[in-house]
Amino acid sequence: MGLETKPLVTLHETASFDLADFPVPTGREEQWRFTPLSRLKGLHDGTAVNDGNDRTEVLTPSGVSYELVSREDPRIGTAGKPADRVAAQAYNAFEKAGVITVPKELVASEPIVVNVHGQGGTVFRHLLIDVKPMAEAVVVLNYTGTGVQGANVEFVVGDGAKLTVVSNQDWDRDAVQVAQYTTLVGRDATFKSVVVTLGGDLVRISPRVAYTAPGGRAELVGLYFADAGQHLEHRLLVDHSVPNCASDVTYKGGLQGDDAHTVWIGDVIIRAEAEGTDTYELNRNLLLTDGARADSVPNLEILTGEIAGAGHASASGRLDDEHMFYLQARGIPADEARKLIVHGFFNELIQRIEVPEIQEKVLAAVEAELAR
Numbered sequence: 001m002g003l004e005t006k007p008l009v010t011l012h013e014t015a016s017f018d019l020a021d022f023p024v025p026t027g028r029e030e031q032w033r034f035t036p037l038s039r040l041k042g043l044h045d046g047t048a049v050n051d052g053n054d055r056t057e058v059l060t061p062s063g064v065s066y067e068l069v070s071r072e073d074p075r076i077g078t079a080g081k082p083a084d085r086v087a088a089q090a091y092n093a094f095e096k097a098g099v100i101t102v103p104k105e106l107v108a109s110e111p112i113v114v115n116v117h118g119q120g121g122t123v124f125r126h127l128l129i130d131v132k133p134m135a136e137a138v139v140v141l142n143y144t145g146t147g148v149q150g151a152n153v154e155f156v157v158g159d160g161a162k163l164t165v166v167s168n169q170d171w172d173r174d175a176v177q178v179a180q181y182t183t184l185v186g187r188d189a190t191f192k193s194v195v196v197t198l199g200g201d202l203v204r205i206s207p208r209v210a211y212t213a214p215g216g217r218a219e220l221v222g223l224y225f226a227d228a229g230q231h232l233e234h235r236l237l238v239d240h241s242v243p244n245c246a247s248d249v250t251y252k253g254g255l256q257g258d259d260a261h262t263v264w265i266g267d268v269i270i271r272a273e274a275e276g277t278d279t280y281e282l283n284r285n286l287l288l289t290d291g292a293r294a295d296s297v298p299n300l301e302i303l304t305g306e307i308a309g310a311g312h313a314s315a316s317g318r319l320d321d322e323h324m325f326y327l328q329a330r331g332i333p334a335d336e337a338r339k340l341i342v343h344g345f346f347n348e349l350i351q352r353i354e355v356p357e358i359q360e361k362v363l364a365a366v367e368a369e370l371a372r
Helices: 085-093 321-328 334-351 356-370
Strands: 054-059 065-069 097-102 112-131 136-157 162-169 176-185 190-197 202-211 217-226 231-240 246-255 261-270 278-287 293-302 309-318
Touching (some): 054 136, 085 112, 085 176, 136 190, 162 176, 162 202, 162 356, 176 190, 176 217, 202 217, 217 231, 217 261, 217 356, 231 246, 246 261, 246 293, 246 334, 261 278, 278 334
Parallel strands (some): 112 136, 136 162, 136 176, 162 190, 176 202, 217 246, 231 261, 246 278
Antiparallel strands (some): 054 112, 065 097
């Protein structure tokens, strides 16, 4: 396991729609030093071609629209630019983008559900979810199946709007996914992201949040569980560039088995003009067996002294022997005691999902992981 704190060189990275602005990574770059490039199936170096297919189902409640548009649609790219080579490759390679629109002041009656089932090959995807001012919606993104995917997902949260997104990565064991989630939060708007990553061979998710006006709030929650040989990576950036906005980040992970590897990068920048910012980020990792590695790098850069609060914390460790002893001393078998501790570790995050059917799925998935 590893823990680092260092200057925020990653926050001054390139962001561009032009693929030529991103050199092919070698693995020595800060953005890529934890990622096993040989397992990306060519997503990073241009050798992957758009030769795959997936089955996509979009379920929308009354009043919410879904459409497929060309890359020339002016709405595409409004949340922000690609920030690494795979995101830029995906942006330049997708054929049609999906656009989900929640009209002004509409409160969606039920969750918007996007089911993506990979069927092999490589696919480049682009999805925009546009929540207009004063509207409210819950979006559930389910990723299953096999194949290789490079993707950009945009969330535009209008002034006074509320958007909750649950992204569930439940891929087959051989799948590869590299995705950038880019969010633009409006004045007095609220955005909540829940990322659950359990499946896949290599999954790298990069959530990024920026604000357009004061009063915006973002809550980023993540839960991941890596088994032997899996690489699960989450790289977050919250960019506070306007006054009086808030962010709260909590990610927790479990690991078991040889070469199980998780990476969490939490970057927060508070720019000089972002007075009154209130932010906190937390990462915790529970290593259940030998041979697993958790890398956790919280980064916080503050360029103004006029803030409401800022902090971060990170820790990785094994099951607490005292907790195990306490439970076993009361007649609970070791396997059951282990499950109870892990359930307690994840329970807070599972409760924050707030979508009952997803809560049940995640709880069942954690149970299945512990039974292996």
